[in-house]
Amino acid sequence: MRKLIVAGNWKMNTSVAEGVELAKKVSEYAEKKNLPAEKQIVIAPPFTHLAPIAQVINADKVILAAQDCAATTNGAYTGEVSASMLKGLGVKAVILGHSERRQYFKENSEILLKKIKLALAEGLDIIFCCGETKDQREAGANLYNNVIKAQLVDTVFTLSAEEFKKVIIAYEPVWAIGTGLTATPEQAQEIHEFIRKEIANNYNAQVAEDTTILYGGSCKPSNAAEIFAKKDVDGGLIGGASLKADDFGKLIDAR
Numbered sequence: 663m664r665k666l667i668v669a670g671n672w673k674m675n676t677s678v679a680e681g682v683e684l685a686k687k688v689s690e691y692a693e694k695k696n697l698p699a700e701k702q703i704v705i706a707p708p709f710t711h712l713a714p715i716a717q718v719i720n721a722d723k724v725i726l727a728a729q730d731c732a733a734t735t736n737g738a739y740t741g742e743v744s745a746s747m748l749k750g751l752g753v754k755a756v757i758l759g760h761s762e763r764r765q766y767f768k769e770n771s772e773i774l775l776k777k778i779k780l781a782l783a784e785g786l787d788i789i790f791c792c793g794e795t796k797d798q799r800e801a802g803a804n805l806y807n808n809v810i811k812a813q814l815v816d817t818v819f820t821l822s823a824e825e826f827k828k829v830i831i832a833y834e835p836v837w838a839i840g841t842g843l844t845a846t847p848e849q850a851q852e853i854h855e856f857i858r859k860e861i862a863n864n865y866n867a868q869v870a871e872d873t874t875i876l877y878g879g880s881c882k883p884s885n886a887a888e889i890f891a892k893k894d895v896d897g898g899l900i901g902g903a904s905l906k907a908d909d910f911g912k913l914i915d916a917r
């Protein structure tokens with residue numbers, strides 16, 4: 663079923679001690695709010711923070727996610743962290759396809775599909791990011807729609823409808839990430855509706871209706887409510903503003 667989600671992607675920020683404090687505050691806030699099951703709060707701290715954070719959060723109220731996982735199962739892959747290791751820590755979801763991973767670590771659809779399959783094999787949910795760059799946006803709707811569609815077609819759309827139930831889509835226009843430029847509520851709605859139609863074309867109308875689609879890119883307390891109010895926007899994937907407990911709380915309230 664479609665969920666209403668506010669997810670914090672901490673990226674490579676906070677010390678372990680700061681992260682544990684932040685996670686505790688988010689968990690206390692979630693406990694106080696006592697949200698219904700379809701309203702979920704997700705945090706995605708760095709790998710190093712996951713084990714201590716798993717000890718301090720109320721796992722019924724806050725879903726612990728990782729920001730990445732390896733494209734292989736355990737073995738001689740220095741520096742990598744496998745989906746099964748994450749699962750063992752109490753991680754429930756993994757962000758894949760973030761534009762920062764695509765841009766700086768050259769992750770393409772082929773690599774992402776391997777990661778998706780391994781994460782699914784461990785029973786993890788996938789928060790799959792897609793979105794166009796500034797140049798692609800400026801080239802017009804034909805082009806950016808095709809870019810987003812291709813990012814989905816080559817990866818999550820190859821999954822069975824049953825597998826796809828574990829996928830949450832995050833539309834994150836690259837030009838809006840960390841730039842202070844946010845998509846207008848109308849721009850977000852237009853792409854979310856497009857993505858939902860493509861899900862319906864690839865699977866069926868019910869699958870499309872049930873899929874959670876998040877918006878990400880310079881979401882903050884001052885702009886979130888308007889974006890989240892759009893019909894096809896089911897919440898947000900938040901970067902910078904998820905590092906401040908108060909702001910993250912306001913975003914939870916906005917949803």
Ligand code: 13P
Pocket residue numbers: 671760834838839840841842878879880881899900901902903
């Ligand atoms: P900002 O909210 O900092 O723009 O980051 C968005 C993002 O990339 C979340 O994954």
